[in-house]
Amino acid sequence: MIIGVIVGRLMSHRAKLPLPLLLSATVCLLVCLLGYSVGADRQVASALPRLGLKSIVLGAAGTIGAVLATFVLIKSMRR
Amino acid sequence: MKGSVIVLTCFAAGLLAGVLAGHSFAWMDDASMWLLYLLMLLVGLGVGADPDLPDMLRRLTLRDFAYPVVTIAGTLFLTLLASPLVAGVSLGDCLAINSACGYYSLSSIIIPQLKSPDTGASAIAEIGAVALLANIVRELLTLVFAPAIARIFGPRALISAAGVTSVDVCLPAIRRCCGDAYTAPAILHGTVIDLAVPWMIALLAA
Numbered sequence: 001m002i003i004g005v006i007v008g009r010l011m012s013h014r015a016k017l018p019l020p021l022l023l024s025a026t027v028c029l030l031v032c033l034l035g036y037s038v039g040a041d042r043q044v045a046s047a048l049p050r051l052g053l054k055s056i057v058l059g060a061a062g063t064i065g066a067v068l069a070t071f072v073l074i075k076s077m078r079r
Numbered sequence: 080m081k082g083s084v085i086v087l088t089c090f091a092a093g094l095l096a097g098v099l100a101g102h103s104f105a106w107m108d109d110a111s112m113w114l115l116y117l118l119m120l121l122v123g124l125g126v127g128a129d130p131d132l133p134d135m136l137r138r139l140t141l142r143d144f145a146y147p148v149v150t151i152a153g154t155l156f157l158t159l160l161a162s163p164l165v166a167g168v169s170l171g172d173c174l175a176i177n178s179a180c181g182y183y184s185l186s187s188i189i190i191p192q193l194k195s196p197d198t199g200a201s202a203i204a205e206i207g208a209v210a211l212l213a214n215i216v217r218e219l220l221t222l223v224f225a226p227a228i229a230r231i232f233g234p235r236a237l238i239s240a241a242g243v244t245s246v247d248v249c250l251p252a253i254r255r256c257c258g259d260a261y262t263a264p265a266i267l268h269g270t271v272i273d274l275a276v277p278w279m280i281a282l283l284a285a
Contacts (some may be wrong), residue, residue, distance in 0.1 A: 003120060004120040004121065004124040004125075004127060005124075005127035006127060007124060007127065008105075008124040008125065008127020008129075009127040009128070010127075011124075011128065011230075013216050017124065019121060019124060019125045019128070021136075022121050023118070023125070023205065024085070024120050024211060026117055026118045026121060027184040028085065028086065028089040028116065029089075030111060030114050030115065030118065030184050030187075030188055031086050031089045031090050031112060031117075031183075031184060031187070032089045032090070032091065032092060032093035033108035033114070034086065034093065034111070034187050034207055034208070035090040035091065035092065035093025035094040035095075035096075035097060036093040036094070036097040036099060036100075036103065036108060037093075037097065037107060037191065037204050037276050038093075038094055038095050038101055038108065038204050038205075038207070038208045039093065039095060039097020039098040039099075039100075040095065040097035040098070040100055040101060040102055040200055041103070041200065041204050045094070045097070046093075047097055047268065048208070051205060051212065052198065052211055052212065053098065053214055054165045054166070054167070054168060054209055055208075055212030055213040055215075055254070056208065056216050057161055057164050057165055058158065058161065058165055058168075058173060058176055058177055058213035058216070059131040059177075059212070059213040059214065059215070059216025059217045059219075059220060060191070060216065060220060061157045061158050061160070061161035061177065062154040062157065062158055062171075062180065062181075062213070062217050062225055062242070063216075063217050063221060063240050063242075064157055064229070065154045065155070065156055065157025065221045065272065066087040066149075066150045066151075066153045066154045066180070066236075066239040066240055066242060067152040067153070067228055067236045067237075067239055067240045068153060068157070068232075068234050068241040069150065069153020069154075069156065069239065070146065070148045070150065070151055070209035070232070070233075070235050070236045071232040071233060071236045073145075073146075073149050073235075074177055074233055074235055074236070075167055076219050077235050078168075079120075
């Protein structure tokens with residue numbers, strides 16, 4: 001990443017890479033490979049309905065925690 | 080939203096291919112690692128090529144750094160409370176998964192690779208899948224509830240909800256719901272979390 005930042009600064013006025021496209025393609029490939037590894041494992045594939053619920057609980061907890069912490073900080077700074 | 084749908088589609092396509100094939104290949108682990116290196120390089124190129132980077136760095140104040148810290152602290156605190164509800168995933172793994180703050184690609188690749196082989200291939204793949212899905216859930220919740228979060232809890236809370244995606248996927252929603260004045264704080268917030276996520280995951284998942 002640090003190499004990328006340095007190269008990005010040096011090249012910022014020169015060649016323009018289609019970074020959003022490259023990032024999306026890389027992420028899609030990574031995620032596709034992950035999906036394959038999950039699907040190829042029969043035990044995990046059969047447990048996906050259970051994993052979905054866990055994921056929703058974790059995702060919601062992280063989101064609500066961040067929102068409430070910032071809300072409390074803003075309120076305390078205004079007092 | 081479109082990005083999340085594409086990612087979900089790629090995951091589903093890979094999943095389907097894996098189910099149909101019924102076996103994995105050894106080269107896939109190496110390919111994932113090299114793709115991850117490429118991803119980090121591309122993220123660095125994007126940050127470095129931003130023409131506003133010098134101005135953004137000059138305007139930094141301690142308060143600007145406090146918001147990402149509060150986002151991470153709030154995320155981890157509620158994850159700590161919710162972890163008993165997530166059967167089969169250890170507290171450390173719950174914290175590592177949510178410390179990604181929405182960085183689903185990175186977390187779903189790094190966390191499984193940091194697990195000891197003794198954990199078992201199935202358990203490792205399961206943790207990777209939960210990391211991916213939980214962080215996609217965060218992004219979707221933020222996008223869907225952006226107007227309500229901004230109205231009830233304020234613009235800074237919406238930026239916090241977005242986590243690392245406040246710099247990319249959720250930025251249009253933040254601008255729409257909070258105004259252009261919150262563009263720079265959102266970019267800074269996402270960038271700071273972006274840089275912190277690999278370290279936090281490594282610390283919590285190891």
